[in-house]
Amino acid sequence: MAVNLPPQYHEAEAEYKKGRTPEEKLVGLRKMWVILPKHKASEKVQVILKTKISELSDEIEAAKSGPKKVAPGTFKIPKQGAGQIIFLGGPNGGKSSLLRKLTRATPEVAPYPFTTREPVPGMMDWEDVRLQLIDLPPITADFYETYVTDFTRTADAAALIVDLGDDDGPFAVETVLEQLKGRKRILVDKPPESDDDPTVFHVKTVVIANKIDAEGATDRLDILKEMLGDRFPIHTVSTEKGDGVEGLRKLFFDRLGLIRVYGKLPGKQADMTSPFTIPVGGTVMDFAEKVHSELAEGLKAAKVWGSAQFDGQTVKRDHVLQERDVVELSM
Ligand SMILES: Nc1nc2c(ncn2[C@@H]2O[C@H](COP(=O)(O)OP(=O)(O)OP(=O)(O)O)[C@@H](O)[C@H]2O)c(=O)[nH]1
Ligand SMILES: [Mg+2]
Numbered sequence: 001m002a003v004n005l006p007p008q009y010h011e012a013e014a015e016y017k018k019g020r021t022p023e024e025k026l027v028g029l030r031k032m033w034v035i036l037p038k039h040k041a042s043e044k045v046q047v048i049l050k051t052k053i054s055e056l057s058d059e060i061e062a063a064k065s066g067p068k069k070v071a072p073g074t075f076k077i078p079k080q081g082a083g084q085i086i087f088l089g090g091p092n093g094g095k096s097s098l099l100r101k102l103t104r105a106t107p108e109v110a111p112y113p114f115t116t117r118e119p120v121p122g123m124m125d126w127e128d129v130r131l132q133l134i135d136l137p138p139i140t141a142d143f144y145e146t147y148v149t150d151f152t153r154t155a156d157a158a159a160l161i162v163d164l165g166d167d168d169g170p171f172a173v174e175t176v177l178e179q180l181k182g183r184k185r186i187l188v189d190k191p192p193e194s195d196d197d198p199t200v201f202h203v204k205t206v207v208i209a210n211k212i213d214a215e216g217a218t219d220r221l222d223i224l225k226e227m228l229g230d231r232f233p234i235h236t237v238s239t240e241k242g243d244g245v246e247g248l249r250k251l252f253f254d255r256l257g258l259i260r261v262y263g264k265l266p267g268k269q270a271d272m273t274s275p276f277t278i279p280v281g282g283t284v285m286d287f288a289e290k291v292h293s294e295l296a297e298g299l300k301a302a303k304v305w306g307s308a309q310f311d312g313q314t315v316k317r318d319h320v321l322q323e324r325d326v327v328e329l330s331m
Contacts (some may be wrong), residue, residue, distance in 0.1 A: 013229030
């Protein structure tokens, strides 16, 4: 979709391009953000602009706090699968144990805090889709790996893991939320439609209260519910005993806000083994873009099995697809 940009936008863009320092560039970008019309057609431009603004303001902040311990990009993990979910939490809550349960990854697990020192990715299967889960080092009042902020920008959602085996567990999580908030990362159940401040990122989050098998865990769960219950639904599990763990697979997929759509070639059976995933509310056009961007450009119509009135009905490019629809694109 074309975006009509007012002339002031291009003036601000010129200012951004001429900027010699990150600060000067940020001034231009912020002006572009204010002028940019915020509607569906400009969604992609909004995302690009927001990411640039956030990266630049993080860079300016980081420069203020002295040389980096870890070079930028050292721990970058390429996205794989239908979506990426990062594990956040205080120390010793069971993040690495959970990654071991849900994927084939084998991060170190130990009965003492600060075991995980680096991000560890793993692929989780749910039915016919795969999601990427990333275990991260813990966050405390005194310990914060700066690259965690980068992961919160790029991830599609977060899992916040609470230690119900320790009296400090619920409070440790409050500290995690504060540490992230200090870096303009707000963990939420449902993100707002749009952000006024482009440097603030809302991260869709699932709260997982782990170690429900531990002695005293139910009392700590009550405390946790009092602290966070009105902000997040809380999912209780025991990674060690397995209680509630398998249910997390669907929960994680649902949190990504995606639907599965299957492709079909003319005259052939649909390929029901490997779906494409598009956002809830996505159209035939969004599907075509996932299959191949060139396909989307030349797309005339499509046939849909599932959400159409009858099987194989011809629909327009803007037809909204539903979970498990089958689509045949016609050029
Ligand atoms: N009782 C009980 N213990 C658990 C459970 N899940 C994990 N643990 C134990 O909790 C300890 C910490 O587990 P980890 O998976 O290393 O925790 P972590 O959150 O990755 O810890 P850091 O890397 O230090 O942040 C280990 O001794 C685990 O065996 C559980 O459901 N119940
Ligand atoms: Mg760990």
